Amino acid sequence: MQQIGPIWIIEGPNQSKVPFSRSLYINSKDKVLIDTGADPTELKALNDQHGVDLIINTHYHPDHTLHNHLFPNVEKWINPLEFETIQSIEGIALENGVYQEWGPEGVEVLRNHMPKEWVQNLGGISGTYQYEEEYNFSGVKVNFLHTPGHTKGYVTPYFPKLGIVYAGDFDMTSFGPWYFGSDGDIEKFIKSGKQLVELDANTYITGHQKGVFTKQEFMEAMDKFLAIIDQRDEAIDKYVHKGMNFEELTNIGIFYPKKILNTIIIRTWERSGIRKHLHRLGYHVHESSEILLVNK
Numbered sequence: 001m002q003q004i005g006p007i008w009i010i011e012g013p014n015q016s017k018v019p020f021s022r023s024l025y026i027n028s029k030d031k032v033l034i035d036t037g038a039d040p041t042e043l044k045a046l047n048d049q050h051g052v053d054l055i056i057n058t059h060y061h062p063d064h065t066l067h068n069h070l071f072p073n074v075e076k077w078i079n080p081l082e083f084e085t086i087q088s089i090e091g092i093a094l095e096n097g098v099y100q101e102w103g104p105e106g107v108e109v110l111r112n113h114m115p116k117e118w119v120q121n122l123g124g125i126s127g128t129y130q131y132e133e134e135y136n137f138s139g140v141k142v143n144f145l146h147t148p149g150h151t152k153g154y155v156t157p158y159f160p161k162l163g164i165v166y167a168g169d170f171d172m173t174s175f176g177p178w179y180f181g182s183d184g185d186i187e188k189f190i191k192s193g194k195q196l197v198e199l200d201a202n203t204y205i206t207g208h209q210k211g212v213f214t215k216q217e218f219m220e221a222m223d224k225f226l227a228i229i230d231q232r233d234e235a236i237d238k239y240v241h242k243g244m245n246f247e248e249l250t251n252i253g254i255f256y257p258k259k260i261l262n263t264i265i266i267r268t269w270e271r272s273g274i275r276k277h278l279h280r281l282g283y284h285v286h287e288s289s290e291i292l293l294v295n296k
């Protein structure tokens, strides 16, 4: 386990790739765990040896709330915007485009397929922290910066005195930026990404894969990461110019591999993501599935 002063980095299995993520542990007199997607055995050992007083979830996604259920008696907080979202399956369906793409039937499919543990993980969250307010955990100061784009309530924990940022799902993976839920926003993602680079910090810790970046590495990685958005624009624009309609476009596998597009939630995100890019490119999707250029 890597330790940077009072901040411990707890890895998830398989380089913290989805469905896992990296957790941070604040080891001061107050024991605070940020996100619970790390290895369950390590999390249990941590709890047995050192204890956990409080869990902070950066956002509601299952890979970051994955092991909340291992801490049944621990207080759990999420950001104020998403506390609303997690109160019902309908809320989650709305924020992920499930309702928008498939209507009430889609919501029922989600209700029947969502693993019980995920429901339990979100159900155990009892409170919220505030955005942009300094919290002091026995001397370890942290700010929860509102950095929307990945989700609307998404936060980046920033330790100003330590110069550490938990960059989470600004994860710099080759997959590229994720903003495919209806609560995701491309322009906000870009703005938040640029904001992170500007922070007075020397250590950036991502939620998945590589992990620890110096500021220089993070800056360079962010440029490449955000450039994937333009590459996606170009790819989609090319298909539209070939005369493809929306249904055809959503069967190619622009973001996800074609072979997993039959999973409802993946299919939903693929469609929702393509709609966002079409909108960005100035197109409108007609009810007939035809893609029309909007006169600007």
Ligand SMILES: [Zn+2]
Pocket (backbone or CB within 6 Å): 059, 061, 064, 150, 169
């Ligand atoms: Zn996420």
